Amino acid sequence: MIIESTIQKTRELVGSWRKDGQSICLVPTMGYFHDGHLALMQEGTRLADKVIVSLFVNPTQFGPNEDLENYPRDPEGDAAKAKQAGVDLIFCPNVSDMYLDEDQTVVSVEELSKGMCGDDRPGHFSGVTTVVCKLFNILQPDCAIFGEKDLQQLLVIKQMARDLHFPVRIIGHEIVREHDGLAMSSRNAYLNSQERESALVLFSALQMIKKRVEETQEHLKSAPLIEESCRMINKQTGCSVDYLTVVDEETLQAKERIKGNCRVAGAIKINDRIRLIDNISVRS
Amino acid sequence: MIIESTIQKTRELVGSWRKDGQSICLVPTMGYFHDGHLALMQEGTRLADKVIVSLFVNPTQFGPNEDLENYPRDPEGDAAKAKQAGVDLIFCPNVSDMYLDEDQTVVSVEELSKGMCGDDRPGHFSGVTTVVCKLFNILQPDCAIFGEKDLQQLLVIKQMARDLHFPVRIIGHEIVREHDGLAMSSRNAYLNSQERESALVLFSALQMIKKRVEETQEHLKSAPLIEESCRMINKQTGCSVDYLTVVDEETLQAKERIKGNCRVAGAIKINDRIRLIDNISVRS
Numbered sequence: 001m002i003i004e005s006t007i008q009k010t011r012e013l014v015g016s017w018r019k020d021g022q023s024i025c026l027v028p029t030m031g032y033f034h035d036g037h038l039a040l041m042q043e044g045t046r047l048a049d050k051v052i053v054s055l056f057v058n059p060t061q062f063g064p065n066e067d068l069e070n071y072p073r074d075p076e077g078d079a080a081k082a083k084q085a086g087v088d089l090i091f092c093p094n095v096s097d098m099y100l101d102e103d104q105t106v107v108s109v110e111e112l113s114k115g116m117c118g119d120d121r122p123g124h125f126s127g128v129t130t131v132v133c134k135l136f137n138i139l140q141p142d143c144a145i146f147g148e149k150d151l152q153q154l155l156v157i158k159q160m161a162r163d164l165h166f167p168v169r170i171i172g173h174e175i176v177r178e179h180d181g182l183a184m185s186s187r188n189a190y191l192n193s194q195e196r197e198s199a200l201v202l203f204s205a206l207q208m209i210k211k212r213v214e215e216t217q218e219h220l221k222s223a224p225l226i227e228e229s230c231r232m233i234n235k236q237t238g239c240s241v242d243y244l245t246v247v248d249e250e251t252l253q254a255k256e257r258i259k260g261n262c263r264v265a266g267a268i269k270i271n272d273r274i275r276l277i278d279n280i281s282v283r284s
Numbered sequence: 285m286i287i288e289s290t291i292q293k294t295r296e297l298v299g300s301w302r303k304d305g306q307s308i309c310l311v312p313t314m315g316y317f318h319d320g321h322l323a324l325m326q327e328g329t330r331l332a333d334k335v336i337v338s339l340f341v342n343p344t345q346f347g348p349n350e351d352l353e354n355y356p357r358d359p360e361g362d363a364a365k366a367k368q369a370g371v372d373l374i375f376c377p378n379v380s381d382m383y384l385d386e387d388q389t390v391v392s393v394e395e396l397s398k399g400m401c402g403d404d405r406p407g408h409f410s411g412v413t414t415v416v417c418k419l420f421n422i423l424q425p426d427c428a429i430f431g432e433k434d435l436q437q438l439l440v441i442k443q444m445a446r447d448l449h450f451p452v453r454i455i456g457h458e459i460v461r462e463h464d465g466l467a468m469s470s471r472n473a474y475l476n477s478q479e480r481e482s483a484l485v486l487f488s489a490l491q492m493i494k495k496r497v498e499e500t501q502e503h504l505k506s507a508p509l510i511e512e513s514c515r516m517i518n519k520q521t522g523c524s525v526d527y528l529t530v531v532d533e534e535t536l537q538a539k540e541r542i543k544g545n546c547r548v549a550g551a552i553k554i555n556d557r558i559r560l561i562d563n564i565s566v567r568s
Contacts, residue, residue, distance in 0.1 A: 007449065098449075104395045105413075105447035110388045129389070130448075137449040163389035164414075165291065165382075165421040 001083040003090045007138055010091050014052070014139055022049035026141035026168075028132060031055040031092075032072040033081045036176035036184035040145045041085035043173055047143055053082050054135050055092040060099070061127030072189045091139065098134055107133045109156045109163070112252060116152050117267060117277065120242050128153055129160045136166055143169040147176075149183050151265055151279045155252060175278070181207070183278040190274045194237070199276055201236040202268050205229035205244070206280045209264045213284050219259040220284070222246040233268055242267035242275065249281065258284045285367040287374045291422055294375050298336070298423055306333035310425035310452075312416060315339045315376075316356040317365045320460035320468035324429045325369035327457055331427055337366050338419050339376040344383070345411030356473045375423065382418055391417045393440045393447070396536060400436050401551060401561065404526050412437055413444045420450055427453040431460075433467050435549055435563045439536060459562070465491070467562045474558045478521070483560055485520040486552050489513035489528070490564040493548045497568050503543040504568070506530040517552055526551035526559065533565065542568045 004010045017024060025048035027040045037053075044051035055078060062068035075092070082090055106126050113125035136144070146154045158170045176184045181203040182196075191199055209225045222245075230241045244266035246255045255262055265279035288294045301308060309332035311324045321337075328335035339362060346352035359376065366374055390410050397409035420428070430438045442454045460468045465487040466480075475483055493509045506529075514525045528550035530539045539546055549563035 011451070100446065102395075102443075103447045105391065105393050105444045107389065107391050107417075107448070110390060111386075112388065133391075134447075134449045137451065140451075159386075160389045162384060163387045163418075164391070165418045167295070167421065167424075 001079070001087055001090065003079060003092065005092050005094060005097075007093060007097055010089070010093075010138060013089065017050050018140065023143075024048055024050045024052060024139070024141045026135065026139050026144040027051065027053045027087075028135055028144060028146070029053055029055055030057045030071065030186065031078050032074055032186040032189065033078045034176075034184045034186065034188075036147055036149065038081060038085045039176050040147060040173050041082060041087050043145055043171075045086040047145075047171070048141075050088045051086060052089045052091055052139055052141065053087050054139070055090055056098065056131070056135075058098075058127060058131040059095060060130060061124050063121055063123065066121070067187075067190075070190075072186055091135075098131065106130055107160060107164075109159045112152070112156045112159050115252065115254075116243055116245060116247070116265060118152065120267060120275075125153065125156050129156060132157055133160070133164070133166075136161075136168055141168055143171055145171045145173050148172045149175045149185065149277060149279070151263060152252060155250070177203070183276070185276060187274060187276060191270070195270050195274065198236050198239050198270055199268075199274075201233050201239055202266055202276060202278045203280075205232045206264045206266060206278060208232065209246070209258075210280055210282050213258050213282050219257040221257055222255055225258075229264075229266070233266075238271040240269050240272075242269055246282070258282055260284070285363070285371055285374065287363060287376065289376050289378060289381075291377060291381055294373070294377075294422060297373065301334050302424065307427075308332055308334045308336060308423070308425045310419065310423050310428040311335065311337045311371075312419055312428060312430070313337055313339055314341045314355065314470065315362050316358055316470040316473065317362045318460075318468045318470065318472075320431055320433065322365060322369045323460050324431060324457050325366060325371050327429055327455075329370040331429075331455070332425075334372045335370060336373045336375055336423055336425065337371050338423070339374055340382065340415070340419075342382075342411060342415040343379060344414060345408050347405055347407065350405070351471075351474075354474075356470055375419075382415065390414050391444060391448075393443045396436070396440045396443050399536065399538075400527055400529060400531070400549060402436065404551060404559075409437065409440050413440060416441055417444070417448070417450075420445075420452055425452055427455055429455045429457050432456045433459045433469065433561060433563070435547060436536060439534070461487070467560075469560060471558060471560060475554070479554050479558065482520050482522050482554055483552075483558075485517050485523055486550055486560060486562045487564075489516045490548045490550060490562060492516065493530070493542075494564055494566050497542050497566050503541040505541055506539055509542075513548075513550070517550075522555040524553050524556075526553055530566070542566055544568070 025044035108126040309328035392410040
């Protein structure tokens with residue numbers, strides 16, 4: 001496995017792969033790998049001849065009061081795990097190479113970036129789409145894999161790739177969970193043991209709605225179920241709801257009734273310090 | 285020469301060229317070719333193995349009160365001229381293929397798009413950068429040529445390509461002029477004979493400043509020269525100044541004094557109906 005930080009050398013390497021007719025899969029990450037990341041990498045090895053993992057804590061997707069400075073990092077541990085997963089190249093550029101002096105170009109997906117995490121994190125998704133656009137242009141992958149935990153991010157990137165006619169297939173990968181159901185996230189590293197216990201309430205609240213839907217033949221109204229879930233979360237020590245919503249799986253439009261392919265998606269804050277997200281698929 | 289409107293077939297053709305190791309130059313146009321366009325195409329044949337001309341009247345770069353509907357079109361004449369110039373492919377997509385249903389992705393260059401034409405035409409440059417981004421992703425050229433008449437457009441696109449790490453070299457081509465100095469433009473087709481005569485005042489006003497600068501060893505102040513030029517234009521029958529400015533050639537920052545590599549750039553309206561732009565290089 002190669003680890004490369006310069007754009008120029010990475011372009012040369014990727015160019016030589018392309019010349020040999022090798023297909024390329026990109027797994028964009030911010031590092032601090034958990035089993036969710038590794039599942040994406042392993043899926044990459046099944047989809048393409050070469051797997052590139054980009055490891056870049058992208059400053060433009062963090063708000064001014066967010067955790068950019070403290071975002072957990074472990075480049076050596078990450079390299080060992082990626083190698084084990086069958087990755088061919090870790091691309092870990094410097095911020096000043098990705099965002100050159102006087103950088104002023106922004107890629108934004110206007111509608112899908114609104115609502116849900118877009119409301120809590122203004123500018124977040126245009127930071128994501130801008131950096132993914134840069135990565136696509138540098139690495140020219142045939143496909144790219146994103147986790148479904150960040151459902152809105154996945155759909156925003158699909159939309160961007162489609163609208164801008166990027167020749168890159170965008171693939172979503174199902175959420176990987178801890179044994180008790182907590183969605184894996186690099187940010188789980190922030191949780192102390194009490195918080196770790198509280199954090200599970202988000203998944204429980206989503207599951208509660210799924211169970212209610214499965215118990216009935218009706219197309220249930222979303223509002224009362226959301227209210228019940230929010231109460232459940234806000235009762236948990238240190239937890240507060242950022243948002244909880246039932247949306248269409250493709251368009252992210254809020255659903256008044258649970259009908260068709262829906263996602264129940266939510267974000268919570270723990271002790272006003274740690275923000276976690278999760279979602280589950282509900283069909284009715 | 286091939287004429288192709290579908291994205292899929294164009295991708296296949298361009299892919300086969302790339303596989304054969306052929307380099308590709310793109311000349312993006314809105315059609316209605318004049319000698320300025322043809323000079324870009326001929327330059328393209330010197331720079332690359334294959335020259336693609338895109339012919340697409342891009343709706344998103346026109347404002348609501350602009351001339352999208354009336355923009356002059358002559359696809360058959362264009363094809364004959366492009367063939368003569370040595371073009372290999374005219375890519376002429378439909379609007380509904382370039383902008384798919386629910387298209388919502390915008391690429392914008394924030395600072396350079398302000399001022400000059402950006403003030404008169406809000407949203408114009410994000411329309412340009414968005415469509416050029418789509419063209420780059422579909423056609424994957426090694427280089428792309430743009431005329432210097434649209435100086436701000438050229439610099440905005442250079443900035444976009446640099447910031448987003450597109451592997452495309454952006455090349456400016458000097459302005460091609462009629463015998464009397466009028467900058468060639470498809471919009472010159474709107475001019476009646478009286479207006480055609482009036483239109484020349486823009487070039488004369490720019491030249492006047494250039495001459496004043498060349499006559500002196502000093503770094504002249506811009507403001508009095510601009511005022512004099514504006515008076516000259518506004519005195520001409522039917523003509524009014526949209527803007528006239530002295531800017532740094534690279535950054536488009538307004539220059540208080542004419543010093544270094546500057547451009548004097550302007551836009552005029554003729555009979556409130558036809559908008560023409562021009563610029564000229566001034567060194568001191």
